[in-house]
Amino acid sequence: MSFSKLYGLVLSGGKSTRMGTDKGLISYHGIPQREYLYALLQQVCEQSYMSIRPEQAAEFSDDKNLVLDQNLYKGPYNGLLSAHAYNPDVAWLVLACDLPLMDRQALEELILNRDPKKYATAFATKESALPEPLCAIWEPEGLQQSVAYMNSGVGSCPRKFLINADVKLVFPKNEDVLLNANFKEDYEKVLHKLTPN
Numbered sequence: 001m002s003f004s005k006l007y008g009l010v011l012s013g014g015k016s017t018r019m020g021t022d023k024g025l026i027s028y029h030g031i032p033q034r035e036y037l038y039a040l041l042q043q044v045c046e047q048s049y050m051s052i053r054p055e056q057a058a059e060f061s062d063d064k065n066l067v068l069d070q071n072l073y074k075g076p077y078n079g080l081l082s083a084h085a086y087n088p089d090v091a092w093l094v095l096a097c098d099l100p101l102m103d104r105q106a107l108e109e110l111i112l113n114r115d116p117k118k119y120a121t122a123f124a125t126k127e128s129a130l131p132e133p134l135c136a137i138w139e140p141e142g143l144q145q146s147v148a149y150m151n152s153g154v155g156s157c158p159r160k161f162l163i164n165a166d167v168k169l170v171f172p173k174n175e176d177v178l179l180n181a182n183f184k185e186d187y188e189k190v191l192h193k194l195t196p197n
Contacts, residue, residue, distance in 0.1 A: 003091075003114070003116045004089065004090050004091045004116065004139060004140055005046050005089070005090045005091070006044075006045050006046060006090065006091050006092075006093055006111070006114075006137065007045055007046060007047045007048070007049060007083075007087065007090045007091070007092055007093070008038070008040075008041025008042065008044070008045035008047070008048035008049065008092070008093045008095070009041075009048075009049050009050075009051050009067065009079070009080070009083050009092045009093065009094045009095070010024075010034050010037045010038050010041065010048070010049070010050050010051060010095055010097055011051045011076065011079045011080070011094060011095065011096050011097060011134060012024035012034040012050055012051060012052055012056075012097040013051050013052045013053040013056065013069050013078070013079050023097050023098045023181065023182075024097040026100075026181075028100040028190060028191070028194060029100075029194075033097055033098075033100060034050060034097045036100075037095050037097060037099070037102060038050055038064070040095075040102065040103070040104055040107060041093060041095065041107070043104055043107075044093070044104065044107045044108060044111060045093055046090075047065060048065060049065040049066065049067045049083060049086075050064055050065065050066050050067070051067045051069065051079035051080075051082065051083055052066055052067070052068060052069065053068070053069050054068045054069065067079070067082055067083045067086050068082065069082050070082045070085060072085075073150050073156070074156050075156055075157070075158075076096070076133065076134055076158055077146065077150060077156060077158055080092065080094055080138065080143070080146070080158065081143065081146060081147060081150070084138075084140070084143040084144075084146075084147070088140060088143070088144070089140060090140065091114075091116070091137055091138060091139045091140060092137070092138050092143070093107070093110070093111070093136075093137045094133075094134055094135070094136055094137075094138060095134065095135060096134035096135065096180070098180050098181045098182055099134075099135060099177065099178070099179070099180065099181075100179070100181050100190045100194075101174075101176045101177050101179050101190060101193065101194075102135070102177045103174075103177060105173075105174075106123075106172050106173075106174060106177040109170065109172055109173065110123060110135075110136075110137060110170055110172075111137070113168065113170045114137050114168075115168040116139055118139065118142070118166050118167050118168045119138070119139055119141060119142030119145060119162070119165045119166055119167055120133070120136045120137060120138045120139060120142045120162055120165070120167045120168070121136060121137045121139075121167070121168045121170060122135065122136035122137075122162060122167055122168070122169060122170065123135045123136065123169075123170050123171075123172055123177075123178055124169040124170070124171060125171070125175050125178055126171050126175070129169065130159065130163065131159060131162040131163065131167055131169060132159075132178055133158035133159045133161070133162050134158070135177075135178060136162070136167075142165065142167075145161075145165070146158065146161055149161050176193060179193075
């Protein structure tokens with residue numbers, strides 16, 4: 001079974017309008033969240049990259065690998081397909097920057113269960129059994145098919161694409177790693193979980 005190289009990608013180019021502040025800059029672990037996820041991905045992938053809007057580039061030091069949004073596609077696919085265009089031959093382990101409880105153990109679990117014959121290997125909760133497209137390993141073929149999906153005008157949602165595609169679902173032992181912190185209430189909930197009783 002042939003595995004494409006695995007690169008990590010932190011999606012940090014969103015506007016964070018619901019949170020009211022840049023989610024990538026929120027500190028849950030003593031450093032900005034996007035830096036925390038980047039460091040996690042560096043531990044398990046051959047290379048890591050930060051997916052950003054071009055105007056964010058000045059915020060990063062030279063030691064960070066950056067993929068600038070090409071703005072050819074709307075929504076979450078923007079960063080994902082910009083990375084695929086940057087290097088179409090690798091698989092991308094993608095993390096949204098609003099996953100503050102993600103940890104190395106969960107990433108290793110996802111990688112261990114990777115199936116390169118599928119379009120993607122994605123985390124899912126047992127309750128929803130729906131793929132989490134922004135916490136997934138996207139194989140090159142899956143991203144290539146995503147380009148065709150976007151260009152066809154049928155839809156623009158990566159989750160809908162994965163629901164109708166040949167993917168492998170992985171149910172993490174600790175489902176807290178999939179908690180999305182999009183609102184201020186979520187931020188408080190995360191801090192509560194991170195603070196020992």
